Amino acid sequence: MGRGPILTRGHRRNAVVLGSGSGSSYKGPIMAVVSDRVIGSGSGPGSGSVSGTLADRLRLGSLTEDGLSYKERFIVRCYEVGINKTATVETIANLLQEVGCNHAQSVGFSTDGFATTPTMRKLHLIWVTARMHIEIYKYPAWSDVIEIETWCQGEGRIGTRRDWILKDNATGQVIGRATSKWVMMNEDTRRLQKVSDDVRDEYLVYCPREPRLAIPEENSSSLRRIPKLEDPADHSKLGLVPRRADLDMNQHVNNVTYIGWVLESLPQEIIDSHELQTITLDYRRECQHDDIVDSLTSVEPVEDAEAVSKIQGTNGSIAATENNEDLRQFLHLLRVSGDGLEINRGRTEWRKKHAR
């Protein structure tokens, strides 16, 4: 399974930015910043340190006015762009993770990098990703600026969800939407745990009061079950190995790496002719640094002919959807080589590329 947002920045909370070093003439002004002790524990305001680092000031993101969501802008860098001259889906996934981390940090969580509430830390509980669903309607190109808004809310008794909306900063057009489901796990026993009321209360203050879904459609594929694909798969790529850069501090494979692995077993002609529109991943088991992974892909017939015709703007029935050129759909499986233990299941939807 994936983990919650990674990285520790414990030292930053106490960093004070003032006249920094002999060479600089800039006196960093002090900015009021939410500290752990102001929020969430009910102690009086102003008792915590009120300092902000320069990066906080320069950060292109902030809580929205009502404090219930967080927005940040990102520029797409040249090395984040792939064979289509547009940002890769891994880049998008990385940015979603980044803005999620920054949101958690801005409301005072995440002093240990895990977006955990104080009670969770006391009980050695962490968030792990259960499902990740990303839809991209228009991929940004190098130097494009995108604005991502994110928020979280409870999801039943066992989990929480985080949603994102991605917009083209210049036009305001929605270029993507994403949603994810997280469950709580004891980091020592690695067993799942129900979200207790005191934990829920700690983070619910930051969540919208009314359910707010990035993808509200009831027939959204973000809700659809992902079946296990049948042996033998149509395509496969065996023997994938985690690289050093794929590992987080605990030597577990980063969530985003799985996306790359899922794509590895897609046939070249799909990559050449189509663009990834939607990816849904169910995280089942964590992958360690010395695991070897097999990536399997099979075509999934697009069952809902009506949905397809809506997308295409055509009437009438569409038989033999497997041969439909414009929209392709696949099921995926990542499993440990050898014993075949399931790591992830996935579904992807692809649309035909158009000349840019």
Added chain:
Amino acid sequence: MVATAATSAFIPVPSPSAPDPGFKPKKLANLGGMKSKLTSSGGLQVKANAQAPPKINGSSVSLTTPVETVKHEVEMSSSSSSSPPPRTFINTLPDWSMLLAAITTIFLAAEKQWMMLDWKPRRPDMDMLIDPFGLGRIVQDGFVFRQNFSIRSYEIGADRTASIETMMNHLQETALNHVKTAGLLGDGFGSTPEMCKKNLIWVVARMQVVVDRYPTWGDVVQVDTSVGPSGKNGMRRNWLVRDYKTGEILTRASSVWVMMNKKTRKLSKIPEEVRGEIEPYFLDSDPVVEEDSRKLQKLDDNTADYVRTGLAPRWSDLDVNQHVNNVKYIGWILESAPLKILESHELAAMTLEYRRECGRDSVLQSLTAVSSNGVGNLASLADIECQHLLRLEDGAEIVRGRTVWRPKYAENFGTFGQLPAESA
């Protein structure tokens, strides 16, 4: 396809009054007509509201919107008389949000007082107004391109500092943006228009990087880059990476590029027309990194201490030509570095020789030999040096390298002169 930005799209910012220990020109390069184009607006002071619109999102959108948005945000945060954010929700949220807003207002009012007393020309906020998204700009009379990066959470490695790949990615980004901003981007890869006409591309031959300190998540780094000649038919690109807040130099790097015909794959001299395009931008400066001219030895199965096979490019490793991005090689080189070294030491310096490129279907092997200070004693507190080779399974060489590692947290031990001689 990336649009070619006009050179006048960026207003050069006047250099800060403090002496800038940046690229020291040995002598000014041939000043062609191009230079005047760059500095024609050199006398322009940057005003808070006047920002030449960069081409955002691929087209010259009328950029009052993002500029105003940024301006608005800055005004919001610096105006002492701004009212607390209006209450936009009707629910039972407790009033601590009002208290927080009150505290913020008080502190920001105080800040405004301080800023007025102690206003210096070079404020980070000004940079934010000129360049809110970190697109970068030309400085130092047109010869240096400067861009800021904030370190994102997914760019840091297991030890919570930016990985060497992240640092190299930033260098690559500034190089491309430099060429783009100078109006020399013919095809989005650093080929100038004349080069495109002649099917010529730049190919990196050699790279040297020295890291004095790695930044961490949330740090902002400022990268300066410039180009100069390298021999008769090569180009050298230099980088200086500083901590934006303190000005401390974090990383120095230098690379040598040669010209190749992309059809014949043969090396080429620099044609006169291309020389005319690029020489006006050449800054013949002192080297930022002392040249490591020691020959890099070729490893083989017998001389290597560690070998990692079966390295295959993923989709995300490829550029638009489906060749592997240069920076990815570094990750692969480090794949065969022993874990013990990675845990106890950090990469202090690296020299790379690029020999051959590889594509999607290549399968690579990474070889490492520990060549000094560490043989049989990897846990020592001394510096360690390694030799590297990245090759295809049939033996064809992709990259040769040498790395120097220093113990982590070296500063805490109070020792001076930790860096080996060649990185001084």
